[in-house]
Each structure stands twice: as structure tokens, then as C-alpha cells.
Amino acid sequence: MATTSTSKQNKKKRWTKKQKKDAWWGLLFVSPFIIGFLIFMLGPMLFSFIGSFTNYNLTSRMEFIGLANFKRMFTQDELFWKSLYNTAYYVILNVPLTAVGSVLLAVLLNQRMRGISIFRTIFYLPAILSGVAVYVLWMQLLSPTSGLINTVLSWFNIQGPAWLFDPVWTKPALILMKLWSVGGAMLLYLATLQNVPKQLYESAEIDGASSFKRFYHITLPMITPIIFYDVITSTIGAFQIFQEAYVMTDSGKGGPANSLLFYNLHMWNKAFVAFDMGYAMAMSMILFIIVLVLTFVNLKLAPRWVHYS
Amino acid sequence: MVKRNKKWLSLGITASMALLLAACGNGGSTNKDNADGGSGDKVELEFWSFWGSGMRRDAVEDIIKDFNKSQDHIEVKYVYQPWGDIWTKSLASIAAGDPPDVIVQDINSVQQRADAKQATNLQEYLDKEDEDISSRFYPQLWDTVMYEDDAYALPFNTDTQVLFYNKDMFEEVGLDPENPPATWDELEEAAHKLDVKKGNNFERIGFYPLWNLGADVWALNADHGTSWFDKDGNVKINTPEKVEALDWVLKQQDYYGRDTINNHEAEFGSGVADPFISGLVGIRAQNINYYTNLLENAPDGFNYGVAPLPEKEEGSGHWSWGGGFVLEAPYGAEHPEESYEFMKYMTSPEVQEKFGLNSFDIMANEEANENLKEHPDLDDKGHMIYDMAHKNLEQTVITPIPLEAPDYTELVNGQLDEAMLGNKSAKEALDAAQKSVEDLVEQHK
Incomplete structure (x- = not known):
């Protein structure tokens, strides 16, 4: 940052020797990122873009076939629509629920009481556990008869569903599981909550505002920048759901009646089961556009509700 | 002083970065240099498999040691790759032009890889042989490695689906333990005799066809050994025989109830908690490899038998389904x-026999299995398994991935699930699957 601002100021002047030297050092220090970005992000993205117009099969074939992949996707591939539906279902429920969940949790954990740091640690812990071990654990928790969740439900005379076996309940089960690890976002909110100026609450209290009103008119507006950040990143993350379905369904096949066949899982199958990499690249382009549009809409809507003090 | 420190620091960073980059760039090629020049005239081969522990790993390492000693031209180096990674890794290495020399691959996708130029054509080496190498293997296994009249792999091991049944339980309910069910009707009858019901709950389930076996195997069994595709690649999903098979499976599901089945299934454990060993089920249709499980976990005196899958009706054939692995x-x-x-060595009768003896795998080499069914180092149960496997392979169908519709399984399984959930009748589901898969074939034309 420092380099760019100095360079702007001196645009018309010739750089002194020292400034030139500093600029080179600056570039050198950011070079790991630049090189990494070019090799691992921009390069593959451009390659995918080109590949999406070909019948690339990873090893022996890459011929230009125009828009054929996209045409096939929209008109012939029924699983494309199924997987898009599954993913949209997941995103629409998962993003708001985790946002609300983590805000509420952060507010609860922002109390001044003895031992609060222990609770904070407990709620944060799931965020550092990840991957296959957690999914296997949840498969046990969600087991229809002996699983902890249905056992607890049965105490209240509720007959729990068959979760991962019933296509109606597979996606809700996954969303429930993801709620367990809201600790990561909670930590962000907690840090922001502690930066909300105390005098705002004090004056509101003097004016006789109830605690709900204080939350609604002070806390919430003050943390909207972080909510905004959280919603954008978690939307992008939610569209990329893959691992959960890959691990929790029988050999990554998409679960009962393809109810867990998410967009990326279908893409993966096309790429590495059918070796139809060109088609998979075309799918990734569509996903890229969807996420891009959503992020753009989010950015446009932001001024209406995000409050920058 | 401060300035000098800075200088050294930056020099250090630059140097370490340069090293890092250099290391990244060379990583792949160092091995190869050793392979060519390191040990005289010897060619070093890298052999990848997913046998990482236990009997298979010991067996394969032993075999490689023997091979390396047997001649002084080739030195094989064994590399274990985890099951979940091995084929994606090899695909990446093939795309990068730096693959291993020999790899254990899935038997069902050989033609697919041959088509995509991921496997080496072996025909020229086979043609040089005096011996007909193809005659070593069961014919349906050899068919899987042929692509446009050339061979692209050598079959290594295989399997087949059979019935395991609890002989003590048979005796207990008055069934003849030496006379296992031979038709679907007999199977159903035996299953219901073996059921134990308390109130509305099944405490023991005689037999449920979809545990450890897919509806596709029952469909293939009913349709005289024709899978979802016939030999010429025509889609054969909604044939009357297959509709009847799915109806029969649905009937079994209705009998026990979907909840009962889901609940039992979720309880199934492995090891000693395995439902067949713990007595929750009486008969189980399964891969014959399940024998190793019984060997490890069943208590002494656990009395069971194996039988071919029953035929739909007398004369329709005890068709079964199998898979396996090849060397490529x-x-x-x-x-x-x-x-x-090296691949030829690995598929010779002696080596195949040795691998089978130590791993209890069913081998691709016919002679090896025939030797194993009377091998002095195996007990009666071992002989029974190899005898059964060898016989069953006569009516075992391998279903290679069709080149025109490599990812058809989701389409069919989705419809099968719809039928099992009661959303569609067997005929509706299979008609829909037939149409979807025909569309998919059309897309690939």
C-alpha cells in the first residue's frame, strides 16, 4: 500500500534511486502472493475459461467445440438442474441461519459473567475441527435409532426423521450440521461487539431504552459491516459445498434420490468419473458467473443497510 | 549495524526463496535421474498400489522382493498410495507426463482410459509371446482390458457376489443347512422362516436383498446376465425381467417396512458388531471377499455356508456380478x-497363487484359483470359498463403464431410489431411467 501511494504522488517526477530501490523491495516482498495468485488462481481460471469451449478430457483431447458444453448443460443435462437446485436450497437456508446463529451466539457470549471464556472456547472449538472426522461423527449423531439427536427428540415424544436416509431430510441434516460450526464467524462478531462504544449504550440506558431496543438500534447497526462481510464470504463458501456430500454419501454418488448431489459434486463427477473436463470447466464458469452476480447484487444493496460509523 | 543486519536478512530471504523455487521445480525429476543412471544398467520401476497394510501389503512386498532377486535387469520400487488418492494422483501424473510405471487400477474403467490415452497399449508385447497370455484369465476379465482389439492392462484379481448363510440358524428353524435356497421364491420363504418378530418389531431379519448388494445386481440376475447395457452397448434398463426384479425387491421392502430397514441399517456395525456375525440377519448376499471379515471377526465355530445367488426362476440362471483390479x-x-x-510376472499362476494364499483374494488367473481350492495351507473353509468362487465366475458378469455414458449411474440410482421411496412404480422408474440414459448416450455421440 505504501509503495502505491508514494508512486502516485511522484508520478510526474523521476524516481530517486532510493525510491526505485524501495519499490523493488516492495515488489519482492509481495511477490509470494503475486506469483501464487498468477500460478494458482488466475492461470487456472483462464485455462478453465478457454477449456469450457472445448471437449478437453485431461489427457489426449482438446478441440474447440464452441458453446456445445453450455448448450448441453442447459438443455440436456437433467442432473445439472437437480444439482443447481440442491445447491440453491442449501445456500438459501444455510447463509441466513449461520449469520443469525453466529450473531446471537456472539451476543450471548459477550456477557460479563464468571467463566465466560470457557463457554467461548467451547463454542469456538467446532470451528477448528474440520473435515472427514467431523462428518463421520455427525453421521453417528444423525443415526435414526441410536443417534444422539433422535434419542434426545424421543425424550420429548418426537419421532425423529431418518435424516441421511430420507431425501426430504438429507439437506436439512447437512444445514443443521453446518450450524454446529458457527464459532468461526461468532469470533468475528464478538470482536466487533467489544468495539461498540460503551457511551452509546449508557446514553440509551439513561433515555430508558429496553435491552431489545438497545440491541436493535445500537448493536445491530454497529456490526453491519461485519455481517455484510460474513454474508458475502459465506455465500461464496456455501456455493462451493462439496466435501460434506462427498464424504457423507455412499461413495460420493449424491445420496438418496440424488438429494445431496451438489453442483460441485456433479462437476467433480463429470471431470474425474466421465473425464469430461471441458464440460466440468463450463460448469465452473456458470458457477463463477452466479457467484459474481450475487456478490455484485450484495454490494449494490449494501449502502441501504450497512452502517459505517 | 542495523543496516548490515537488514542486508543479511534480505539476502537470506532471497536465498531461501530461490532454494524453495528450485526445489519445487525439480521435485519430479530427481527420482528419474536415479532411475536411469543411479544403479548401473538397472531399470527402476515405480509400482503404485493402495495395499497399505495387512496381508496384502506383506504379500505384495514379498512378491516384489522375489521378482527383484529373480533377474538383474529390473528393480521394482513399491509405492503405497491411499485408496482415496491413488487414481486422481495417477491421472494428474499422466496429464503432467510423469506417471508411475505400473499401477493397480479399476477393472471397469480400462477401456475408458484406453480411449482417453491414459494407458499404454500392451498388444505389441503380448504379440511377441509364445504363450497366449490371455488364456491365463477368466474370459470376461480379459474382455474388460480389450479396446479396439488391443489389450491395455492385465487382470489381477476379481470378486463375485454370493450368498452367505448361517447354518445353525437354518437348523434352528427347520431348514436344511446343506440345501440353501436356489430360487428367489425359495429365498423369500427361507427368509421369512428365519425372521424373528416381537410385537411389531423385527428382532432378526432373515434376508433383505439390498443389504450389501444393489438392485442392479438383482436386475442383472433376473435378465439372464444382461446389465443396464447389453454387449453391443444398447441401453437395456426397462426390460420386463428388470421391472419384475425391481418389483420383487420392492415387495421385500414392503414386507419389512422402510423404517425397519433404515433403522436396522443404521445400526449395522463392522467387526464383531457385523450383523451377520452378531445374528441380526440370517442370510446375506455379498461379495465373496466378505470371507476375510468372517475369518477375522467371527467367533470359533461360527457355522456358515456359501451358495450362488439364487436364480429368479428355475432355468433363468444363477447370474452374479463381479469387479476387480488390473495392472496397467x-x-x-x-x-x-x-x-x-513385471505385470506378466504378477499374473503368472505361481505369483497369483501366492497372493491369493496370503490375502484370500479371488485371483484373475484361473489356474491359481484352481490350485487354491485344494491348497494344503488352506483349511476347509478356505477350500470352500475358492471352490465356490471358481464355479461362480462361470456365471459372473463384469460391467465395464460404457464409453458412451460413463457417468450414467446417478441417473439410474436416482430413479431406483424414487421407486424404493414409493414415489414411482418400478416400471415408471425404469422407463424414466431408460430415457435419461438414452439421452446421455445421445449427448456423447
């Missing part, structure tokens, strides 16, 4: 002739 030289492997040499 990835496309671009540097020493294909030596790779072939």
Missing part, C-alpha cells in the same frame, strides 16, 4: 517393456 502401465510410462515384464 499409465500412458507415458518410461519403460513400457519392463513394466509389461
Whole structure:
């Protein structure tokens, strides 16, 4: 940052020797990122873009076939629509629920009481556990008869569903599981909550505002920048759901009646089961556009509700 | 002082970065240099498999040691790759042009890889042989490695689906333990005799067809050994026989109830908690490899038998389904002739027998299985398994991935699930699947 601002100021002047030297050092220090970005992000993205117009099969074939992949996707591939539906279902429920969940949790954990740091640690812990071990654990928790969740439900005379076996309940089960690890976002909110100026609450209290009103008119507006950040990143993350379905369904096949066949899982199958990499690249382009549009809409809507003090 | 420190620091960073980059760039090629020049004239082969522990790993390492000692031209180096990674890794290495020399691959996708130029054509080496190498193997296994009249792999091991049944339980309910069910009707009858019901709950389930076996196997069994595709690649999903098979499976599901089945299934454990060993089920249709499980976990005196899958009706045939693995030289492997040499060794009767003896795998080499069914180092149960496997392979169908519709399974399974959930009748579901898969074939034309 420092380099760019100095360079702007001196645009018309010739750089002194020292400034030139500093600029080179600056570039050198950011070079790991630049090189990494070019090799691992921009390069593959451009390659995918080109590949999406070909019948690339990873090893022996890459011929230009125009828009054929996209045409096939929209008109012939029924699983494309199924997987898009599954993913949209997941995103629409998962993003708001985790946002609300983590805000509420952060507010609860922002109390001044003895031992609060222990609770904070407990709620944060799931965020550092990840991957296959957690999914296997949840498969046990969600087991229809002996699983902890249905056992607890049965105490209240509720007959729990068959979760991962019933296509109606597979996606809700996954969303429930993801709620367990809201600790990561909670930590962000907690840090922001502690930066909300105390005098705002004090004056509101003097004016006789109830605690709900204080939350609604002070806390919430003050943390909207972080909510905004959280919603954008978690939307992008939610569209990329893959691992959960890959691990929790029988050999990554998409679960009962393809109810867990998410967009990326279908893409993966096309790429590495059918070796139809060109088609998979075309799918990734569509996903890229969807996420891009959503992020753009989010950015446009932001001024209406995000409050920058 | 401060300035000098800075200088040294930056020099250090630059140097370490340069090293890092250099290391990244060279990582792949150092091995190869050793392979060519390191140990005289010897060719070093890298052999990848997913046998990482236990009996298979010991067996394969022993065999490689023997091979390395048997001649002084080739040195095989064994590399274990985890099951979940091995084929994606090899695909990446083939695409990058730096693959291993020999790899254990899935038998069902050989033609797919041959088509995509991921495997080395072995035909020229086979043609040089005096011996007809193809006659070593069961014919349906050999068919899987042929693509446009050339061979692209050598079959290594295989399997087949059979019935395991609890003989003590048979005796207990008055069934003849030496006379296992031979038709679907007999199977159903035996299953219901073996059921134990308390109130509305099943405490023991005689037999449920979809535990450890897919509806596709029952469909293939009913349709005289024709899978979802016939030999010429025509889609054969909604044939009357297959509709009847799915109806029969649905009937079994209705009898026990979907909840009962889901609940039992979720309880199934492995090891000693295995439902067949713990007595929750009386008969189980399963891969014959399940024998190793019984060997490890069943208590002494656990009395069971194996039988072929029953036929739909008398004369329709005890058709079964199998899979397996092959040895393949990835496309671009540097020493294909030596790779072939090693693969040939691995599929010879003696080596196949040795691997089978130690791992209890059903081998691709016919002679090896025939020797194993009377091998002095195996007990009666071992003989029974190899005898059964050898016989069953006569009516075992392998279903290679069709080139025109490599990812058809989701389409069919989705419809099968719809039928099992009661959303569609068997005929509706299979009609829909037939149409979807025909569309998919059309897309690939």
C-alpha cells in the first residue's frame, strides 16, 4: 500500500534511486502472493475459461467445440438442474441461519459473567475441527435409532426423521450440521461487539431504552459491516459445498434420490468419473458467473443497510 | 549495524526463496535421474498400489522382493498410495507426463482410459509371446482390458457376489443347512422362516436383498446376465425381467417396512458388531471377499455356508456380478517393456497363487484359483470359498463403464431410489431411467 501511494504522488517526477530501490523491495516482498495468485488462481481460471469451449478430457483431447458444453448443460443435462437446485436450497437456508446463529451466539457470549471464556472456547472449538472426522461423527449423531439427536427428540415424544436416509431430510441434516460450526464467524462478531462504544449504550440506558431496543438500534447497526462481510464470504463458501456430500454419501454418488448431489459434486463427477473436463470447466464458469452476480447484487444493496460509523 | 543486519536478512530471504523455487521445480525429476543412471544398467520401476497394510501389503512386498532377486535387469520400487488418492494422483501424473510405471487400477474403467490415452497399449508385447497370455484369465476379465482389439492392462484379481448363510440358524428353524435356497421364491420363504418378530418389531431379519448388494445386481440376475447395457452397448434398463426384479425387491421392502430397514441399517456395525456375525440377519448376499471379515471377526465355530445367488426362476440362471483390479502401465510410462515384464510376472499362476494364499483374494488367473481350492495351507473353509468362487465366475458378469455414458449411474440410482421411496412404480422408474440414459448416450455421440 505504501509503495502505491508514494508512486502516485511522484508520478510526474523521476524516481530517486532510493525510491526505485524501495519499490523493488516492495515488489519482492509481495511477490509470494503475486506469483501464487498468477500460478494458482488466475492461470487456472483462464485455462478453465478457454477449456469450457472445448471437449478437453485431461489427457489426449482438446478441440474447440464452441458453446456445445453450455448448450448441453442447459438443455440436456437433467442432473445439472437437480444439482443447481440442491445447491440453491442449501445456500438459501444455510447463509441466513449461520449469520443469525453466529450473531446471537456472539451476543450471548459477550456477557460479563464468571467463566465466560470457557463457554467461548467451547463454542469456538467446532470451528477448528474440520473435515472427514467431523462428518463421520455427525453421521453417528444423525443415526435414526441410536443417534444422539433422535434419542434426545424421543425424550420429548418426537419421532425423529431418518435424516441421511430420507431425501426430504438429507439437506436439512447437512444445514443443521453446518450450524454446529458457527464459532468461526461468532469470533468475528464478538470482536466487533467489544468495539461498540460503551457511551452509546449508557446514553440509551439513561433515555430508558429496553435491552431489545438497545440491541436493535445500537448493536445491530454497529456490526453491519461485519455481517455484510460474513454474508458475502459465506455465500461464496456455501456455493462451493462439496466435501460434506462427498464424504457423507455412499461413495460420493449424491445420496438418496440424488438429494445431496451438489453442483460441485456433479462437476467433480463429470471431470474425474466421465473425464469430461471441458464440460466440468463450463460448469465452473456458470458457477463463477452466479457467484459474481450475487456478490455484485450484495454490494449494490449494501449502502441501504450497512452502517459505517 | 542495523543496516548490515537488514542486508543479511534480505539476502537470506532471497536465498531461501530461490532454494524453495528450485526445489519445487525439480521435485519430479530427481527420482528419474536415479532411475536411469543411479544403479548401473538397472531399470527402476515405480509400482503404485493402495495395499497399505495387512496381508496384502506383506504379500505384495514379498512378491516384489522375489521378482527383484529373480533377474538383474529390473528393480521394482513399491509405492503405497491411499485408496482415496491413488487414481486422481495417477491421472494428474499422466496429464503432467510423469506417471508411475505400473499401477493397480479399476477393472471397469480400462477401456475408458484406453480411449482417453491414459494407458499404454500392451498388444505389441503380448504379440511377441509364445504363450497366449490371455488364456491365463477368466474370459470376461480379459474382455474388460480389450479396446479396439488391443489389450491395455492385465487382470489381477476379481470378486463375485454370493450368498452367505448361517447354518445353525437354518437348523434352528427347520431348514436344511446343506440345501440353501436356489430360487428367489425359495429365498423369500427361507427368509421369512428365519425372521424373528416381537410385537411389531423385527428382532432378526432373515434376508433383505439390498443389504450389501444393489438392485442392479438383482436386475442383472433376473435378465439372464444382461446389465443396464447389453454387449453391443444398447441401453437395456426397462426390460420386463428388470421391472419384475425391481418389483420383487420392492415387495421385500414392503414386507419389512422402510423404517425397519433404515433403522436396522443404521445400526449395522463392522467387526464383531457385523450383523451377520452378531445374528441380526440370517442370510446375506455379498461379495465373496466378505470371507476375510468372517475369518477375522467371527467367533470359533461360527457355522456358515456359501451358495450362488439364487436364480429368479428355475432355468433363468444363477447370474452374479463381479469387479476387480488390473495392472496397467499409465500412458507415458518410461519403460513400457519392463513394466509389461513385471505385470506378466504378477499374473503368472505361481505369483497369483501366492497372493491369493496370503490375502484370500479371488485371483484373475484361473489356474491359481484352481490350485487354491485344494491348497494344503488352506483349511476347509478356505477350500470352500475358492471352490465356490471358481464355479461362480462361470456365471459372473463384469460391467465395464460404457464409453458412451460413463457417468450414467446417478441417473439410474436416482430413479431406483424414487421407486424404493414409493414415489414411482418400478416400471415408471425404469422407463424414466431408460430415457435419461438414452439421452446421455445421445449427448456423447
